[in-house]
Amino acid sequence: MYRINSRQMEMLFRKITEERELYLPVKAGGQVNFAAWTADAEVSLDTLKTVKSPKDAFFPQFESLYTCRTQEGKLTIEAEKRKDRPFVVFGMKACDLKGIQVLDQVFLKEPADSCYAARREKGTIVALACAAPETSCFCPVFGIDPAAPEADVCLWKIGEAYYWKSYTEKGAALTKSVEPLLEAAEDDAVVEKEQARIRTMVKKLPLSSLSLEGWDGAHMNEKFESPLWEQLHRPCLACGTCTFVCPACQCYDIRDYKTAAGVQRYRCWDSCMYSDFTLMAAGNNRTTQMQRFRQRFMHKLVYFPANNDGMYSCTGCGRCVEKCPVSLNIVKVIKAFAKEGAANE
Amino acid sequence: MQELKNRIAQLLADGSVQRILGWKKGEMDYDAEPAFFETQASLDDFVYHGFCAANLSKYMIEAAKLPGKTLVCLKPCDSYSFNQLLKEHRVDREKTYIIGVGCSGKLDIDKIRAAGIKGISGISEMENDTLRIETLEGEKSCRRKDVLLERCHVCKGKDHVIFDEQIGSSQDTTDGDRFAAVREIEAMAPEARFAYFQEELGKCIRCNACRNVCPVCNCRKCVFDSTKFDSVQKVNADSFEERMFHIIRAFHVAGRCTDCGECSRVCPQKIPLHLFNRKLIQDINTLYGTYQAGSGLEGKTPLTEYHPEDAEP
Numbered sequence: 001m002y003r004i005n006s007r008q009m010e011m012l013f014r015k016i017t018e019e020r021e022l023y024l025p026v027k028a029g030g031q032v033n034f035a036a037w038t039a040d041a042e043v044s045l046d047t048l049k050t051v052k053s054p055k056d057a058f059f060p061q062f063e064s065l066y067t068c069r070t071q072e073g074k075l076t077i078e079a080e081k082r083k084d085r086p087f088v089v090f091g092m093k094a095c096d097l098k099g100i101q102v103l104d105q106v107f108l109k110e111p112a113d114s115c116y117a118a119r120r121e122k123g124t125i126v127a128l129a130c131a132a133p134e135t136s137c138f139c140p141v142f143g144i145d146p147a148a149p150e151a152d153v154c155l156w157k158i159g160e161a162y163y164w165k166s167y168t169e170k171g172a173a174l175t176k177s178v179e180p181l182l183e184a185a186e187d188d189a190v191v192e193k194e195q196a197r198i199r200t201m202v203k204k205l206p207l208s209s210l211s212l213e214g215w216d217g218a219h220m221n222e223k224f225e226s227p228l229w230e231q232l233h234r235p236c237l238a239c240g241t242c243t244f245v246c247p248a249c250q251c252y253d254i255r256d257y258k259t260a261a262g263v264q265r266y267r268c269w270d271s272c273m274y275s276d277f278t279l280m281a282a283g284n285n286r287t288t289q290m291q292r293f294r295q296r297f298m299h300k301l302v303y304f305p306a307n308n309d310g311m312y313s314c315t316g317c318g319r320c321v322e323k324c325p326v327s328l329n330i331v332k333v334i335k336a337f338a339k340e341g342a343a344n345e
Numbered sequence: 346m347q348e349l350k351n352r353i354a355q356l357l358a359d360g361s362v363q364r365i366l367g368w369k370k371g372e373m374d375y376d377a378e379p380a381f382f383e384t385q386a387s388l389d390d391f392v393y394h395g396f397c398a399a400n401l402s403k404y405m406i407e408a409a410k411l412p413g414k415t416l417v418c419l420k421p422c423d424s425y426s427f428n429q430l431l432k433e434h435r436v437d438r439e440k441t442y443i444i445g446v447g448c449s450g451k452l453d454i455d456k457i458r459a460a461g462i463k464g465i466s467g468i469s470e471m472e473n474d475t476l477r478i479e480t481l482e483g484e485k486s487c488r489r490k491d492v493l494l495e496r497c498h499v500c501k502g503k504d505h506v507i508f509d510e511q512i513g514s515s516q517d518t519t520d521g522d523r524f525a526a527v528r529e530i531e532a533m534a535p536e537a538r539f540a541y542f543q544e545e546l547g548k549c550i551r552c553n554a555c556r557n558v559c560p561v562c563n564c565r566k567c568v569f570d571s572t573k574f575d576s577v578q579k580v581n582a583d584s585f586e587e588r589m590f591h592i593i594r595a596f597h598v599a600g601r602c603t604d605c606g607e608c609s610r611v612c613p614q615k616i617p618l619h620l621f622n623r624k625l626i627q628d629i630n631t632l633y634g635t636y637q638a639g640s641g642l643e644g645k646t647p648l649t650e651y652h653p654e655d656a657e658p
Contacts, residue, residue: 029544031614051614052550061550062580135373135466135481204481206466207372235379235404239554240579241613257582268580274553275570325554325611326399327376335372 001191002164002175002182009045009162013037013090015178020124021087023057025050034089045091045157048134049319053096053247057089058119059103061244061269065115065254069262082118088174090126094149095139095317097127099247102304102313106250115267124170127151128162129198136318138207138331144315147198158194163187207318207331211338217306224298228340232333233293235326240271242320242329243296248313251277272296297333346393349418349446349512354388356416362442363413366404368397374468375454379404381415393418393513395470398451398494400607402426402436403560409437417441420448421515422496424505425603425639426560431507432642433601435563445505447513450489450497452476455615457492490518495619496606499523506640523604527623546587548614551580555608555618556594561601561638568593595621600629600648603639632656 004012016022017037025044026035032047034054052061066079092100107116127149130137139146148154152171156163164182166175175182202208215223243249253270256263270277272295278286286292304313314330321329356362368391369380375396382388400423408415419427424445430436457465457478464481471477476492478485499522503515530538556562556569568574569590581587604626608618629636633647633655 029548029614029616031548033548051548062582132463135464201481234381237554237557237611239552239557239611240550241552241554241611244550244552245613253579264582266582268582270579271552274579275566276572279572321376323613325558327371327378331372332378 001185001187002179003161003185003187004164004182006157006160006162008181009043012178012181013043014039015181016088016090016174019086019177020174021085022090023054023087024090037090045128046131048093048130048132049317049322051319051323052245053099053317053319054089054092055096055099055103055247057087058100058123059107059116059250059252059269063115063267065265065267067262067264080115082114083122084118086122086124088124088126091128091155092125092149092151093128093130093317094144094146095137095315096247097125097149097151098139098142098144098315099317100125102248102311102315103250105304105308105311124153124174125151126153126155126171126174129154129156129194131157131198133198133202133205134318134322135206136321137202137205137316138210138318138321139316140202140205140208141210141212142312142314142316145199146202147195156191156194158190163191163194165191207316207321210331210334212301212312212334214337214341215301215305215312215334216310217302220298220302220306223302223337224294226337226340228336229290229294232328232336233290235328236273236289236293237325238273238275238289238292239325240273241323241325243271243273244269245319245323247317247319248300248315250313272299297330300330301334349393349444350388350391352510352512353382353391353416353418353444354385356442357382357388358385361414362416364408364411364415365391366401366408366415366417367391368393368399368418373466375452375465381408393446395450395452395476395489396454396468398453398610400426400558400560400605402430403558403563405436405441406430406563409440411440414440414442416444418444418446419505419508420446420451421503421505422448422501422603422605424507425501425637426605427639428507428642429561429601429603429639430563432639433561433563443505443508443510445508445511447511447515449514449516450493450500450518452489452492453494453610456494457487460487460492462487490520493518494606494610495617496604496610499604501604501637524623524627526617526620527627530620530624542588543584545616546591547584548616549581549587549591550614551587551590552613554611554613555591555616558607558611559594559598560603560605560607561598562594591618591621595625598622599625600636600646601638602626603637 022037023034025032025047027042027044031051032044033050064080069076107113130146152168153166166172251270252267254267272292300314353365365382368377370390370392371377377397379399467479469477474489475486497518500518502517602622629647636647
């Protein structure tokens, strides 16, 4: 284990960028989001939740796939290059890491998505334990420990020092490249004490004891056909806030952007809340907002675990809890079903 | 709140209305959600407090198509939005029963968090204009007026412009100049102004929350949702697109926007979207005379009326 003083972080970032790109929480326009580090960036590692999750680093909201151009009657097709520079995502939290594990299930299974796979290969994740979880957090519900994120490197901020522990080969390589800035620390007890403090705090979080009983493949039809959806979706504005701030939402659309000079084919995030979600040449199998709303929660809590050995595609980060314009969210959905279940018994 | 709750329960029980459109208790004290109540039992969860900021007017477009009457609770500023919808023939007045609810300004949970109050588990509104806040680290407090929503600093006043009955008292919370920020931006050098908007709009994630919450953004199908339109609703392919979406929207609601402030309230990236609308409102006021959308039902509006001597801006 190593240690680095918070005053040295700027030097650390500078060092990392000598060989790698660096993405970390940066404040711009008053809001903190993951962005590329620059010398004048206002880095905010103390921010618990960036507005958007850091999944953009591996699965960007917009990415070009290829470009077609016509010039003097000739058509050329130029494929977008895959990520070929190593990069570091610095300061990810345990819930967002879990989000990446969810995306891995989708994009790395054969046939693997080469755009995503290239970024996963080139990316090194430095996680940061959550010093102050919020009342909107419910990651323990999904078996996540915010005191011990499973990344290439994990950091704990204790006092003015960041404790640094490497777990993987990629983590070791990054550690080696910045080693002159780190000091060796045999302070396991200090980190363990911090972990215990975080875990005690997590137990006090009001949403951390949410029960997922009945959310599995075995209850698929029962959940799907519940009359509750008709009631629950009514205040939903059908905006995409919940899906776009989510670390685990993975639906995407492929579109063509036409200009006078040619066509750019790109991929962008889709949202099940949007009216053309799953629209095909043959029509749409979800024509109402209730059906689209239901899809979001069925996907996260039923279909995904049924297809991925019980792994949910919600990580309890609580961004939707904080950001939904009408305060409607997955916690309320889970609780509404639990209440209905209890009433029917 | 009890008086309001008793009255709506009575109107539901005697069949005057078939459903109530109000706010439902959340998981916390500060996350009430808009909700329809159709039974007496469901009214147990009805609440009305400082965090019931959502403007319910727009829900009436769909609710007024349902059988029977819908009772809707409108705050004074919400009533302007309802009036505007009525003027545009988007809601059915005959199917609506309006209770004008009192309002002393609505609260912004993000401002409370930004003030450094973290881990909030409960909030009580005290009589002396303070909030008592329970947090994971013990009890804290703050002044109500320090954490009001932006729109409440330029309150539209205590009066409901349309209602069937009124319950509760209101307070005009104005303590700011509605156009001060607009003038500041106008005074910027063009490059600085461009940089300002680029930084703000650069945060946009195209969630469409501003559009979907906006009472006057009520086209049956938005051009940005069309599959035949190159610029789709899901992402900003470049900085031109992110500006285009917001500028088209601002112009489309010009002369119709009541300045209810919902767009800025719901933006997950806190883009001050209301500033676009206020700039257009200020210009309309200057060019065609002071006008407040939603204030009345009669007559033409500045942008739907023509006089030969009109300004040619």
